[in-house]
Structure formats: C-alpha cells, structure tokens
Amino acid sequence: MSSSSNEKTKRILSIGELEAAALPMAPKMARDYWLSGANEMQTVRDNRSAFDNYRIRARALRDVSRINNRPQQLFGKTFEIPVGIAPTGFQKLAHEEGELATARAAQAKNWPMGLSSYSNTPLDEVKKAGGDSVVFLQLYVFKNRDTTEKLVRWAEQTGYKALLLTVDTPVIGRRFSDVHNDFKLPSHLVLGNFPESSGSGPVDVGVEPESLSRRGFADDSTGESQAGKANVLDPSLTWEETIPWLRSITKMEIWVKGIVTSEDAQLALDAGVDGVWVSNHGGRQLDSAVATLDSLPEVVETIKGRIPVHVDGGVRSGADVFKALALGADFVWLGRPVLFGLQYNGQAGVELLIDIIEEDLGYVMALSGNTDISKLSTKTGAPAAAEGEGAEAGAPAGAAAPPGVDGEGAGAPAGAPAALGEGAGAPAAGALGAGAAAGALGAGAGAGAGAGAGAGAGAPAAGALGAGAGAPAAALGAGAGS
Numbered sequence: 001m002s003s004s005s006n007e008k009t010k011r012i013l014s015i016g017e018l019e020a021a022a023l024p025m026a027p028k029m030a031r032d033y034w035l036s037g038a039n040e041m042q043t044v045r046d047n048r049s050a051f052d053n054y055r056i057r058a059r060a061l062r063d064v065s066r067i068n069n070r071p072q073q074l075f076g077k078t079f080e081i082p083v084g085i086a087p088t089g090f091q092k093l094a095h096e097e098g099e100l101a102t103a104r105a106a107q108a109k110n111w112p113m114g115l116s117s118y119s120n121t122p123l124d125e126v127k128k129a130g131g132d133s134v135v136f137l138q139l140y141v142f143k144n145r146d147t148t149e150k151l152v153r154w155a156e157q158t159g160y161k162a163l164l165l166t167v168d169t170p171v172i173g174r175r176f177s178d179v180h181n182d183f184k185l186p187s188h189l190v191l192g193n194f195p196e197s198s199g200s201g202p203v204d205v206g207v208e209p210e211s212l213s214r215r216g217f218a219d220d221s222t223g224e225s226q227a228g229k230a231n232v233l234d235p236s237l238t239w240e241e242t243i244p245w246l247r248s249i250t251k252m253e254i255w256v257k258g259i260v261t262s263e264d265a266q267l268a269l270d271a272g273v274d275g276v277w278v279s280n281h282g283g284r285q286l287d288s289a290v291a292t293l294d295s296l297p298e299v300v301e302t303i304k305g306r307i308p309v310h311v312d313g314g315v316r317s318g319a320d321v322f323k324a325l326a327l328g329a330d331f332v333w334l335g336r337p338v339l340f341g342l343q344y345n346g347q348a349g350v351e352l353l354i355d356i357i358e359e360d361l362g363y364v365m366a367l368s369g370n371t372d373i374s375k376l377s378t379k380t381g382a383p384a385a386a387e388g389e390g391a392e393a394g395a396p397a398g399a400a401a402p403p404g405v406d407g408e409g410a411g412a413p414a415g416a417p418a419a420l421g422e423g424a425g426a427p428a429a430g431a432l433g434a435g436a437a438a439g440a441l442g443a444g445a446g447a448g449a450g451a452g453a454g455a456g457a458g459a460p461a462a463g464a465l466g467a468g469a470g471a472p473a474a475a476l477g478a479g480a481g482s
C-alpha cells in the first residue's frame with residue numbers, strides 16, 4: 001500500500017480519477033483507441049455494469065489487523081495480489097517509454113504482466129526491463145506461420161513463461177471511432193516484435209476488415225509458400241489444428257484468452273491448454289457479447305480447478321477484484337487502466353494505478369471481514385461460502401453449489417444484486433442470479449435450451465444467444481435458489 005513519491009500522483013485516489021486526469025493529456029486518436037469498443041459498445045458497458053449486480057456481505061469483529069492478499073503462485077512466483085497487467089498493444093501511444101515503463105512498474109510492484117504481440121518495444125527488451133514479472137507473450141497467429149513461429153521461438157528463448165493465445169479475434173472488431181479517425185500507428189512508432197515492419201508494413205494493425213485482405217499479399221488459396229502469405233490474422237484457426245501446432249513448436253505453457261462459455265472451456269481442457277483467461281477483449285470484439293463477470297461462473301464450473309481460470313474486463317476497483325475472485329477467478333487482469341496510468345506519468349503512473357488497486361482491495365478485505373484472499377477464490381465458483389465460515393456454520397448444501405447451472409436461481413427476483421462474501425448463498429444473503437435481467441443466447445440456443453436463456457431469472461429482459469446457449473450465462477448467483 002505504499003504511496004507514490006511523485007507529487008503529480010498525490011491526489012489521485014481511484015481509477016476514475018486517474019482516467020479523468022490522464023485522458024485530456026492524450027491526443028484524440030489515442031484516447032478514442034483506448035476507450036473504443038465494438039460497434040455500439042454494449043459489451044463495454046456491460047463489462048462494467050455486471051459488477052453492479054453483486055454486493056458484498058460484510059462480516060464484523062473478525063480481527064482484520066493482518067490480511068493475506070497474496071494469491072497462489074503463478075508460474076512459480078508469488079505476486080503481490082492476484083491482479084496483473086493485461087496485454088494491450090501500442091503502449092508508446094501513451095508514453096515514450098511504452099512497454100518498458102509498464103514492465104518496470106510491474107517488477108517494482110511485483111505484479112505480473114502480459115505483453116501484446118503488437119508491442120511497440122521488442123519482447124526481449126521488455127523482458128529485460130520487467131524480469132520475472134513479464135510472464136505472458138500474448139499471441140496472434142498470422143496466416144504466415146513462419147512469422148508466428150519466429151515470434152514464439154524468440155519468446156521462449158527470452159524466458160517468457162507462457163503463450164497467451166487470443167482466441168476472440170478471428171478478425172478485428174469494428175470500432176467505429178477508430179474507423180472514423182482512420183486510426184494508424186504514428187510513423188515514429190514501430191511494431192517492436194516485427195522489426196521488418198512499421199505501422200504501414202505487413203503486419204496487420206488495421207481496424208477495418210478490409211485489412212484482412214490487404215493488397216499486395218497473397219491469399220492462402222493461392223497455395224504460395226509461407227513467405228508469400230500475409231502477416232495478417234488467420235481467421236481459419238481451430239482447436240484441432242492450432243493448439244497441437246503450437247505445442248509442436250514450443251515448450252512454453254499455452255493459455256487461451258477469450259474463453260467465455262462452458263463449451264469452449266471444455267474444448268480448452270480437451271485440447272490440453274495450461275490455463276484459460278475469460279475475456280471479451282474489453283468489449284472490443286463482439287458487441288453484445290456477455291459481460292465477462294457473467295461468463296466467469298460457467299467457465300469456472302466447467303474447469304473445476306483442473307487448470308487456472310483468469311479473467312479481465314471492466315475491473316476498476318478493489319471491490320471489482322474481490323467480486324471476480326469470489327466468483328471463482330484465480331487471477332484478475334486490468335487493461336485500459338494501465339494505459340491511463342502510463343499516459344498520466346509513465347512508470348510512476350502505472351505504479352500509482354497499482355497502489356490504488358492494492359490499497360482499495362485492502363480496504364475491501366478489511367471492511368468485509370475477510371483476512372485471506374485465497375478463501376475468496378474457490379475452485380467451485382461458489383462464493384467464499386464453500387470454504388468459509390458460512391459453510392462451517394451449516395449453511396444449506398445449496399450454498400456451495402456452483403452457479404451457472406441450468407435453472408439455478410429460479411424464482412429469484414430478476415435484477416436484484418447478488419451477495420458475495422463468506423456465507424453468501426445462505427438464505428440471509430438473498431443471493432440472486434447476477435445478470436438475471438439479461439439472458440444469454442447463442443448458437444444452439446434453440447436446442448431445447450432456449451428456455452435456459454436467462455435461466456432462473458424469471459422474465460429475462462434480454463436473452464443470451466450463442467453456441468450451446470442453453471447453458472445459461474444468466475443464472476449466476478450461487479445458491480440463489482436456496
């Protein structure tokens with residue numbers, strides 16, 4: 001909970017204040033790029049408002065003079081709290097030191113960091129700056145597999161622990177403001193991981209679908225050599241082909257970022273990945289995708305503790321971190337707030353952001369009567385009741401039942417917030433299905449499962465559509481039926 005020594009950062013107390021201070025300092029094109037989301041930005045808003053569907057049950061007189069905020073290990077290292085810096089591209093848009101400043105802040109504060117494929121700084125330099133804190137290389141797989149393979153091998157040689165394969169980006173989502181601004185990497189910035197490229201070079205940094213078939217590059221169908229294939233995102237990736245291929249070229253762990261359904265969580269397990277990261281790219285890809293906090297429980301329930309489940313999207317406070325952990329995440333990541341910190345004051349700004357979150361989480365833990373953060377992070381997806389006092393105190397069996405099960409939460413009044421915390425799920429909590437006001441629809445939704453949309457939510461105001469949509473994203477409140 002140290003406070004930054006930098007005068008400039010003294011009076012900033014929340015991510016909201018940091019954002020308000022940082023944004024006016026940035027050019028419009030950068031600001032819009034950070035804040036943008038796909039299409040009408042429904043999912044950007046939902047990622048945030050999903051947190052409002054939960055409240056925390058505070059316990060009293062529990063000696064909170066000492067709090068253990070340290071999570072289980074990640075890649076053999078114990079980080080400060082179970083929160084890290086998600087990969088975001090082009091960090092030199094925010095500060096001249098870009099990813100180096102972020103990595104130094106991560107190391108100074110003992111937070112982990114994921115580096116974007118689209119870093120402005122070469123991955124080896126970032127690794128050197130951040131040491132053990134730089135753990136993930138976020139990976140986009142290009143049509144030109146030689147380019148991808150080179151990147152993967154370089155990351156492995158440099159000491160990265162894991163590839164973080166982003167699976168929510170078969171094509172780049174349409175962010176209207178970026179299209180209107182004709183967003184481009186300024187000419188003085190380069191793609192550090194692709195030295196032969198620049199913003200106008202062969203790697204796809206475009207924001208419009210047309211960039212997928214950028215002129216001058218051969219298409220797969222021509223059957224040309226790898227060297228002739230485009231360094232653009234490959235929309236033909238599959239579970240069957242892509243994960244085994246990555247396994248064949250690296251010994252690093254392979255994680256997937258962008259899992260938001262139980263079906264894909266199962267496929268990830270079947271494919272033998274080492275971890276899943278629940279994400280919808282901060283709402284920048286599919287608009288109307290289910291909020292990540294609402295997707296989290298069904299993923300947690302499917303994974304059942306066999307591999308780690310991480311999450312990002314809309315996390316802006318200690319309470320948000322608490323809620324994501326209580327719903328079963330092992331680790332929580334921040335995207336845009338890091339860019340705000342970086343813009344505000346480089347490394348010191350990112351450190352300030354970290355201080356804000358750590359301090360706030362400390363308050364939430366103490367004020368809610370919780371002393372051990374690992375107790376919030378159950379493997380079942382149930383709130384802390386599964387391992388906490390609520391369970392010992394004879395809370396009904398339903399209290400520890402994982403959320404996200406068909407029909408769970410039936411009868412719970414829609415729209416009221418769910419309660420998280422030790423003993424949540426006990427009747428007193430009145431734990432309700434978060435997201436009850438919105439159902440989840442999707443491919444397969446018709447398969448007798450349509451009824452599952454908004455399961456338990458009573459009359460859902462909106463359904464959720466999607467593959468296997470019978471498995472509802474809607475009924476999330478653990479023990480909500482009890």
Ligand SMILES: Cc1cc2nc3c(=O)[nH]c(=O)nc-3n(C[C@H](O)[C@H](O)[C@H](O)COP(=O)(O)O)c2cc1C
Binds near residue numbers: 047087117282313
């Ligand atoms: C400006 C920006 C750039 C991003 N670049 C990448 C990227 O290169 N690769 C990736 O997998 N995710 C990228 N993301 C998504 C983040 O990793 C993360 O999923 C998201 O920002 C989390 O949501 P939050 O911003 O609400 O915290 C980007 C997000 C933003 C806002």
